[in-house]
Amino acid sequence: MSSDQDHIVDTVVLLYFLLVDEVDLLSDLIGTPLRVPVAVYDPEDRSVPAEALRHSELLSEMHQSIRHYEVSTRTGSASSDLLDRVLRVNALYESGALTVVEMAKQEAILAARLQSRSKVADYGLRVPLGAGEAACVAIAWERGWTVTTDDEAALRVLDKLHGDRTYAYERIRKLLMRAADEDRITESSANEIHTAMRDLGFWDSGAPFPDA
Amino acid sequence: MTELSPVFARARERARYSQDDVGAALGVSRAMVSYWEAGSRLPNDRQLAALARLYGVQPTDLVDGSESDPSGADLTGMLLRAETGVDPESAPGVREFVQFLERYAELSRLTSIPIRGLSQSPFVYRSRFTQKDDARRKAEEVRSHLDLGTGAILDVDTVCEMLGITVYRAPLGGDLTKAPSGAFLNHPDVGFSILVNLDMTPGRRRFTVAHEIAHALFHSSEDRWVISQGHNPREAFADEFAGEFLMPSEGVRRFVEETGMPPRITDAVDVIHVQRHFRTSFPMALVRLRQMNAITANTYSDLRDGVRPVALARALGYPIDPEEIEQDSERWRFHRFPRPFLRMLREAVVGEVMSPPSAASFAGLAVPDLVQVLGQPLVGKEEEPRELTTEFKEFEETGVV
Numbered sequence: 333m334s335s336d337q338d339h340i341v342d343t344v345v346l347l348y349f350l351l352v353d354e355v356d357l358l359s360d361l362i363g364t365p366l367r368v369p370v371a372v373y374d375p376e377d378r379s380v381p382a383e384a385l386r387h388s389e390l391l392s393e394m395h396q397s398i399r400h401y402e403v404s405t406r407t408g409s410a411s412s413d414l415l416d417r418v419l420r421v422n423a424l425y426e427s428g429a430l431t432v433v434e435m436a437k438q439e440a441i442l443a444a445r446l447q448s449r450s451k452v453a454d455y456g457l458r459v460p461l462g463a464g465e466a467a468c469v470a471i472a473w474e475r476g477w478t479v480t481t482d483d484e485a486a487l488r489v490l491d492k493l494h495g496d497r498t499y500a501y502e503r504i505r506k507l508l509m510r511a512a513d514e515d516r517i518t519e520s521s522a523n524e525i526h527t528a529m530r531d532l533g534f535w536d537s538g539a540p541f542p543d544a
Numbered sequence: 545m546t547e548l549s550p551v552f553a554r555a556r557e558r559a560r561y562s563q564d565d566v567g568a569a570l571g572v573s574r575a576m577v578s579y580w581e582a583g584s585r586l587p588n589d590r591q592l593a594a595l596a597r598l599y600g601v602q603p604t605d606l607v608d609g610s611e612s613d614p615s616g617a618d619l620t621g622m623l624l625r626a627e628t629g630v631d632p633e634s635a636p637g638v639r640e641f642v643q644f645l646e647r648y649a650e651l652s653r654l655t656s657i658p659i660r661g662l663s664q665s666p667f668v669y670r671s672r673f674t675q676k677d678d679a680r681r682k683a684e685e686v687r688s689h690l691d692l693g694t695g696a697i698l699d700v701d702t703v704c705e706m707l708g709i710t711v712y713r714a715p716l717g718g719d720l721t722k723a724p725s726g727a728f729l730n731h732p733d734v735g736f737s738i739l740v741n742l743d744m745t746p747g748r749r750r751f752t753v754a755h756e757i758a759h760a761l762f763h764s765s766e767d768r769w770v771i772s773q774g775h776n777p778r779e780a781f782a783d784e785f786a787g788e789f790l791m792p793s794e795g796v797r798r799f800v801e802e803t804g805m806p807p808r809i810t811d812a813v814d815v816i817h818v819q820r821h822f823r824t825s826f827p828m829a830l831v832r833l834r835q836m837n838a839i840t841a842n843t844y845s846d847l848r849d850g851v852r853p854v855a856l857a858r859a860l861g862y863p864i865d866p867e868e869i870e871q872d873s874e875r876w877r878f879h880r881f882p883r884p885f886l887r888m889l890r891e892a893v894v895g896e897v898m899s900p901p902s903a904a905s906f907a908g909l910a911v912p913d914l915v916q917v918l919g920q921p922l923v924g925k926e927e928e929p930r931e932l933t934t935e936f937k938e939f940e941e942t943g944v945v
């Protein structure tokens with residue numbers, strides 16, 4: 333299915349849909365290909381040599397997550413299923429179901445400001461955004477795309493930038509509610525997916541359908 | 545952004561990285577770094593953010609050409625300056641240590657939670673203290689101050705917390721003829737801070753923590769920082785201190801006696817029991833027993849070269865940390881931080897000072913790393929009390945309470 337409106341997806345949303353093996357649902361909901369900034373997924377850092385792994389915080393955010401599950405699998409603190417699921421991001425990229433968006437100059441400048449301690453107060457923040465979230469905000473703002481994120485800080489910046497005007501955004505819980513409303517899944521499935529994400533550390537406190 | 549290319553080179557030089565270092569860290573060739581600096585190519589968005597993190601500058605510095613000092617530049621420069629002889633392979637770990645301390649101080653300001661760091665030693669030290677007995681007496685004094693008795697110290701990090709010393713771990717290189725085992729720094733905002741080289745066995749890391757405690761408590765009045773490398777009277781003092789601190793003579797004697805070992809140990813099995821009880825490395829246990837005259841010089845020589853301590857410990861049923869066989873610094877990527885920092889980071893997330901993704905980025909972690917190091921769900925889930933309640937009831941029904 334192609335998207336009615338362009339979306340930019342941040343790491344948390346992509347990661348948790350991958351971890352619960354529901355990335356196809358994400359694609360159904362927001363359209364294919366899934367678009368992410370380079371800071372979220374950089375195909376070039378798949379081939380980073382071993383000596384760079386000591387600096388894995390310099391990799392793209394999805395690759396850092398892959399490193400996390402590689403180590404967790406090796407040390408026995410996570411099952412290899414989770415690693416396999418996160419690694420699916422590479423297959424999505426290879427098949428064209430996920431594409432990488434490079435920022436234009438103005439977007440790069442805004443993203444850099446959102447990651448810089450001395451500038452973030454201008455955007456209502458006390459702490460800089462991460463590279464992926466900053467890129468999503470910059471792309472969404474400059475291009476008028478829908479941002480798909482569960483980072484409150486990123487949404488706060490968009491609130492500030494848009495002022496009184498509304499803007500389009502998606503969050504995980506909202507996506508799951510829409511999936512049920514569109515009869516893609518049942519309400520109880522939406523709750524189950526959400527619970528599975530929370531069991532893996534996703535911090536949303538509510539449920540899509542508390543009464544289901 | 546080609547007009548910004550000189551900024552890349554200057555930021556790199558101020559952070560004291562070579563083009564090779566940067567290429568290795570980012571997974572690109574040295575030539576690519578050179579192209580960026582010459583303006584013939586541009587780093588992509590991910591690489592730009594990574595360069596800012598690596599150089600300790602703000603991303604805007606690289607994008608709009610403003611140039612602020614790298615985070616902790618003066619302290620990093622001080623630790624790395626040529627006369628300390630820090631091996632280039634160890635330099636990134638030292639930089640990482642200083643950048644962490646800067647972030648810790650920033651986190652404290654953001655959360656308004658004070659860092660209870662020691663910045664002045666409560667212990668007396670005189671530079672004429674160079675004898676082995678001086679170091680041992682000081683180790684006893686510190687143990688007594690902390691009410692540690694003479695038993696094994698299960699967790700040296702807790703000891704550091706009790707003292708108000710921050711411990712950070714980073715890989716500094718496995719060749720200890722070139723790489724330091726650790727370092728001490730009295731940071732202006734964090735106080736006494738210890739860096740431990742991750743490229744060492746778990747037992748050696750514990751020894752290094754104790755060694756650096758000696759530098760913090762007894763050498764900080766003379767020097768703001770110490771790189772633990774090579775041989776000199778202060779290093780010898782810190783070694784003696786660490787030996788007595790982790791394996792107090794009285795505690796070792798009592799253990800030997802209570803477990804029915806002979807006063808003169810000859811069997812490698814007994815050395816393993818001592819080593820495992822005090823959670824040290826096999827060489828340290830052997831050296832301490834020799835220092836205490838609990839083994840003869842001949843036995844020492846025989847056991848020094850004739851024992852496979854990990855295999856023997858496994859055969860005796862002791863649990864083996866995989867890192868005793870092969871060091872895995874990547875595994876420590878999540879656990880390199882001191883617990884007070886992680887508690888503060890958790891407070892920042894729960895108190896909504898930071899969103900979880902911002903907190904992860906702030907600490908240089910991936911989101912799943914953050915979830916793991918903070919140990920519990922970040923919001924919304926309460927601990928289920930049922931299991932414990934059942935266990936309590938079982939005890940209470942026996943009438944013991």
